[in-house]
Amino acid sequence: MSSSDQQAAPSRLAVPELSIGIGLLACAAAVAWQTLAIPVSPLYSKVGPTVFPYLTMIGLVVLSLLLIVAALRGGWQPEEEKETPTDxxxxxxxxxxxxxxxxxxxxxxxxxxxxxxxxxxxxxxxxxxxxxxxxxxxxxxxxxxxxxxxxxxxxxxxxxxxxxxxxxxxxxxxxxxx
Structure with missing residues (x-):
């Protein structure tokens, strides 16, 4: 089998890595939910107490989506690490x-x-x-x-x-x- 045939083979779904991505997405949802509960005074024009939590949430969403895509492509762990038992x-x-x-x-x-x-x-x-x-x-x-x-x-x-x-x-x- 040539290297191009090996590259064309479908990747397996990496369930543990997918779980991490979904868990991180749930964390982003929790940040969004809690940020919506922060009272914002009308005195704030553009930058208020919710800016950094929302930026954090956006970062978590982007990272979790990247992790989910990587998991759908077979995961980010090298094969030898996948076979190492958990301590x-x-x-x-x-x-x-x-x-x-x-x-x-x-x-x-x-x-x-x-x-x-x-x-x-x-x-x-x-x-x-x-x-x-x-x-x-x-x-x-x-x-x-x-x-x-x-x-x-x-x-x-x-x-x-x-x-x-x-x-x-x-x-x-x-x-x-x-």
């Missing part, structure tokens, strides 16, 4: 990390919950450097928290760590001003 233990650590973040963000705060999630996800990906992972997660979580809380004024879940650091930062700022 369910690793997937379990990643899932537990995400669930832990969801459950712990309210009682512990964003930073502590994020560090725990980061360590579990790193472990799921094969890292056995827990202290390094925790410190890296702490730096990233604090940067994200203070980026949202201080720069944007959005509270994403202050806990003990954030409250203590906010007290120190406010005291330093007060001392510098006074």
């Amino acid at each position: 369910w233990k690793a997937m379990g650590f990643v899932a537990v990390g995400l669930i832990a973040n969801l459950l712990l963000i309210q009682p512990l705060g964003f930073t502590a919950a994020s560090v725990i999630m980061f360590v579990l996800v790193c472990f799921g990906f094969g890292s056995r450097h827990t202290l390094r992972d925790a410190l890296t997660g702490l730096i990233l979580a604090l940067a994200a928290y203070f980026g949202f809380a201080r720069a944007l004024g959005v509270n994403i879940g202050a806990g003990f760590v954030e409250n203590q650091l906010n007290t120190v930062i406010d005291a330093i700022i007060g001392a510098l001003r006074g």
Whole structure:
């Protein structure tokens, strides 16, 4: 069989990849639904609070359609990757990390919950450097928290760590001003 005959052969439907594309399309629909619920004041002329959510939704729709088309053409994974068995233990650590973040963000705060999630996800990906992972997660979580809380004024879940650091930062700022 020549290479042109092989290229003309119909591709198989890649069901797992199709599922990802459809799931992402569902996420885009959820973003659209929630964005429609955002109250928009008539004072906004062209750019309001829904611009970025709608841009995100459009990006998700385009990406999901590209993934669906790729899945209909046989998928994007090379054949040798398709035959690699799923590491369910690793997937379990990643899932537990995400669930832990969801459950712990309210009682512990964003930073502590994020560090725990980061360590579990790193472990799921094969890292056995827990202290390094925790410190890296702490730096990233604090940067994200203070980026949202201080720069944007959005509270994403202050806990003990954030409250203590906010007290120190406010005291330093007060001392510098006074």
